[in-house]
Each structure stands twice: as C-alpha cells, then as structure tokens.
Amino acid sequence: MLHPPFKLLSSARPVDAASGRPALFNAAGCCEPAEDCKDSEDGAPAGRVRLADLDTNFYCSVIGTCLTTAELRKLVARFCDVAGASDLEVHHEAVRLATQDTAVTRALQKALDHRHAPVIQRLSKMHDAAALAASWEEALRQGEIPGAYWAALMHRKATPELRQRAFGDVHMLSHLVGAANRADIRRLVALEHDNAELRERLDRHLIRSQELMEERDKTIASQKQALIEAEAGNARGAMLVPDATDLAHAMRARAEESERAAALIAVQTGRRERAEQAAVAAVAEANRLEEELEHLRAHAIALGRELAAAEAQLKLNASEAVPGAETDLDRQLQGRRILYVGGRPSSMPAIRDLVQRHGGEFRRHGGGLEDRAGLLASAVSWAEVVAFPVDCIDHESVDNLKRICMRQQVRYVPLRSAGIGCFAAAFSGPPTEADGAGPPTGRSICPRHG
Incomplete structure (x- = not known):
C-alpha cells in the first residue's frame, strides 16, 4: 500500500518498442466488456455489465464516489485488517484488491448494486445512449452523482464515449470539491479567529459580571444590615408610643367628627345664605312700602287740604262766614x-x-x-x-x-x-315747596300729582 493502485496499473501497461514509453490504452476498447460477454448477433451485452468486465482505471473513481468511507471500511475488513488505517489507505487497498481478487470484485459489485438499486431500476428502462446521457446530465444538475454514475457505467447501452464523459465529469467534480474545501478551510480559519475574539470578549464580560455580582451581594448585605437596624429601632420606638390599634381608632373617630362638623357647617352655610337672600328681599320690600307710604301720606295731606278748601267754600256759600273776615x-x-x-x-x-x-x-x-x-x-x-x-x-x-x-x-x-x-x-294756604318760580328748588315734582 505504499503506491496508489493507479500507479501500479500504469506501470503494468505494455511498453511501446519505438518510443520506449508505456503504450496508451484505446479509450474505446478499455471501456468495452470482455469478448465472452458480447452478444453474437447485435453486439449488445447480455444483461448489465459486471465490475470485473470494466477497465480497472474506473475502479478508483467508482469506489471513491459510489461508496461511503464507512461502507468501504466495513467491506474491506472482510478481506484484510484495516484497524488503524486511514480512509485513504483503506481506499487504496480496496482498489488493489479489486484488481487482483475476483471475490473482492464480486463483493463490491453486490454492495454497489444493493446501495443504488432504485437508480439502477429506473435506468434499466432506457434503451439508448441518448436517454442515458440525458439522465446523467439531469443527475449532474441535481447533485445525485453516486447512483447515476454507477448505473450509467454498468448499463448495457452505455457507450465508451458516455463512460469516458461520466469519468471526466466525476474527475472534475473532485477538483471542484477540493477547491471548495480550500475555501471552506479559509472560512473556517476566519471563523476560528472570530470565535477566539468572541471568547475573549465573553471572558471579559464574565469577569465584569462576576465583579458586578460581588458588588450587588455586598450592597444587598449592607441593605439587609440597615434593615435589621431599622427594625430594631422601630421595635424600641414602639415601646414608647401607644398601641397602633388605639391610635387608628382615635384617628378614625377624629375623622368621623371632622366629617360631621363639615356637614353641619355646610347646613349652616346654606341656612345663612338663604337668610341673607330673604333679608335682602325684605329690605327691598320695606323700601318699596316706605316709598308707597310716603306717597300715600302726601296724597292724604293733599286730599285733606282739598277737603278743607271745599268745606270753606261751602261755608262761604252758606253765609256762615264772618262778615269782613279775610280768608x-x-x-x-x-x-x-x-x-x-x-x-x-x-x-x-x-x-x-x-x-x-x-x-x-x-x-x-x-x-x-x-x-x-x-x-x-x-x-x-x-x-x-x-x-x-x-x-x-x-x-x-x-x-x-x-x-x-x-x-x-x-x-x-x-x-x-x-x-x-x-x-x-x-290757593288756600301759603305757597308750598311744590310751587315754582324762577330757578328750580332742587326737589323733583311728580308730573301727575304735583
């Protein structure tokens, strides 16, 4: 297992006598099945192509692409000891055993057919190379490479060109995967750097949080101590003041007394306002009655004077007056x-x-x-x-x-x-203030009653 299997296969090629270099395999012939598997009439293979009939140059890509490392390790462990071997060493050993041991080839054939049975069954309904090529293109677009690769290589209608094309696509995908892995590694390094910075910041925050928690605990302890001292002071003060229940009763009684006093004040205030209004109305009525009384008194005086004058004239007419007396x-x-x-x-x-x-x-x-x-x-x-x-x-x-x-x-x-x-x-008495001559006397004269 010191050299990769494909190196060994390359060294096993025949040497060209003219150039002294290993002769190249025919690309079309290397992918064709053996002569005993060809049909005598139309050249089509009878059934599916076997892994043993496939060119050994395909073994590396088939084993590495169509089986997982766990499945491959389990299968190779049946033929050799793989304890402590890496995934690459297990892969090299599987390719080497497949090229040398038919039992290993049959085991690989069985494992691959079992794993990719649904894809093999779907492609078995295709009867020409064009349909196989379209199916392979669809598998490339959808990323379903392992099953489609194995089913296309082993299909009886697969041409050497289709097998070579599928092999090249898988080969290029390995390069793309390697490039993607390198980009992932760069991103992983950047993420690890960011992770280290975040961890450092987290450690600083944890230290700060621990300090804040210690300060909080100290503050809580001091506040508890102050509360205990305050409760002790309240207990000492409670011994000097009356019972809280008696104080509450006294305050309640005082509040009720204040409410009763406020209600009584409101009642008395209403009575006082009504009395003031009644007093104002009584004063106005008294003034009106006094004015009316003065008017009636003046009217009575005037009527008395008129009555006296009329009586004097009646006496004069009745010849009761004294002769020569001046009236x-x-x-x-x-x-x-x-x-x-x-x-x-x-x-x-x-x-x-x-x-x-x-x-x-x-x-x-x-x-x-x-x-x-x-x-x-x-x-x-x-x-x-x-x-x-x-x-x-x-x-x-x-x-x-x-x-x-x-x-x-x-x-x-x-x-x-x-x-x-x-x-x-x-005209029976002396002139009164109601009479006027020259400037007004200052007293208003009633235009109707004088």
Missing part, C-alpha cells in the same frame, strides 16, 4: 292775575267765578289743545301766577310752560287734578 283765598287771589293752562272746559266757569269772587283776574290757555301754542309765552308774561293740572295737560306743554315761567320769573303752581277743590286747596 286765605282772598290773600292769595285778590289783585292777582291767574293764568290757568289746560284742564277740563266743564270746570272752567266755576274756577273763573271763584277767582273773580275773591278779587282776582282769570285767563285760561288750552295748553296747546284749544289755543295756539305761540300764545302761551304772551299769556305767561301777563300772569302773576300760572296754575296747571298735571292730569289734563300733555308733558311737552308742561316742560315748555316751566321753561317759560322760569325764564320770565313767574310763579307756577302744579295742581293734582283739574277739579275746583284742588284749585281752592292750592
């Missing part, structure tokens, strides 16, 4: 020019008769209703006293009349109504 009407009307603006026409004769009976002069202006408004200024300039009932004259005439009287410094007397009693009451 208030005499003092107010005697020798005075009285201008009456507005009023009702039905009461004018009685008022005129009253003024003339007490020695006064009387004129009337309709207040813009019966006379022309332009005559009002000349009538005011004639009069000494201007009287007008506020219920029988329009507001515009009242405002115009007041402006004229103030401009001409003439006294004006607003009357509550157009009746003779109201007129007599207005």
